[in-house]
Amino acid sequence: MRTQKKIVGLLLVLVLALAAAFSAEAAGDRKIALKADKAGKGASGTAVIRDKGGDQKEVTITAKGLKPNSVYTVWLVNMKPKMDMAGLGEGDYSVKSDDKGNASYSATIGSADLSKWQLIELAYHPSGDPKNMKELMNTALIGKIRK
Numbered sequence: 001m002r003t004q005k006k007i008v009g010l011l012l013v014l015v016l017a018l019a020a021a022f023s024a025e026a027a028g029d030r031k032i033a034l035k036a037d038k039a040g041k042g043a044s045g046t047a048v049i050r051d052k053g054g055d056q057k058e059v060t061i062t063a064k065g066l067k068p069n070s071v072y073t074v075w076l077v078n079m080k081p082k083m084d085m086a087g088l089g090e091g092d093y094s095v096k097s098d099d100k101g102n103a104s105y106s107a108t109i110g111s112a113d114l115s116k117w118q119l120i121e122l123a124y125h126p127s128g129d130p131k132n133m134k135e136l137m138n139t140a141l142i143g144k145i146r147k
Contacts, residue, residue: 032120032143034063039124040140043101047120047143057114059088061105063122063141066097071125072140074105076117085136088120094130095122118146 034045045063052058061074072095074088087093089107097103122141125132 032145034061034120034122034141034143036065037121037139037142039138040066040122043140045122045141045143049114049145052108055111056108057111058106058108059114059120061095061103061120061122063097063103064101066101066103066122066140067124068097068099068101070097070101071095071128071130072097072103072122073125073130073136074107075121075123075136076114076145077119077121078117079119085121086117092130094125114145119143120145 028051030049032047032049034047036043043063043065045061048060048062050058050060063072066072073093074095075085075093076088077083077085088109089105093107095103095105120143121139123136124138124140125135126138127135129135
């Protein structure tokens, strides 16, 4: 009897875990793994794209393993047919990591605008100036929006 209760309990936990995992997909959420690039050794992150309604998407980025207390900017990038990029969000598209190297960033973009892009990147700005365009090639994290 005890074994039967344990099995039922484990099955219930498994079903709930699977339901939680699939609920994000069912709600229209899409997760993109952000992998370390040359300026982000040891870093990782996730970009979650969520329907916000009215043809709008919310992109939320969480990252860890970044350089502590450092400035990063968030970019949408195309490599083909030609290299092109645009900042994601408003202002200077920047986020500062905390003293442990963690950062989070959120922005809203139109669905049609987002669908034009192939990649999402976080660029590291060692100078601390997010407007320093010479530092855009210091890619810390990168993820594929389109496969």
